Amino acid sequence: MDSAEKKRKLLLGSALIATLIAVVLVGGEDEEIIINTVEPVQSAKSSVDKTKAQENNSEYLDISKLGQRKFNPSAGELFASTTWTPKQPPVSLEEQAAKAAQIAKSSPPSAPTAPPLSFKYTGKAISGNETWVFLAQSGENFIAKIGGKINDKYRLDAITDDMVTMTYLPLNIKQTLTINNKIAGSFR
Structure with missing residues (x-):
């Protein structure tokens, strides 16, 4: 050993x-x-x-002799939820308003758009080299040719067998109105 x-x-x-x-x-x-x-x-x-x-x-029974329960404050809440994300510091109303103003300044305003066409195609007439279109809107009837204005808001740009092209003048945006050949007739 x-x-x-x-x-x-x-x-x-x-x-x-x-x-x-x-x-x-x-x-x-x-x-x-x-x-x-x-x-x-x-x-x-x-x-x-x-x-x-x-x-x-x-x-x-003399209840005063029983005493009171004493809980340990370091034990914490029994049913508290636990999360792993860090707590965010409280934000004052002034800081929230400043953030909202900053976001509003940084994001560009949305581009204006033309309202949807509310015209109804009722027909067209062809006379020589000129083509006239008949449109209806809110009980009013309009007759226009290419280059003509409707209500000083729209200008008629082109007329084909399938559609009518107009320009919304306040924003200079082109819009098309489709023509349903089965319902609408054409005048010659």
């Missing part, structure tokens, strides 16, 4: 001896505990008799 193995066996043996000594010493204390635990059981009968006597003397 080498010296390292002898040292290990010596340490293990001494630990075993120390454990056995501790068991013997603790084993002697158990007898005293049993004797001590027997005495309160015998005295418990006398305390039960005392409480029965107190119950007979008073009809109600």
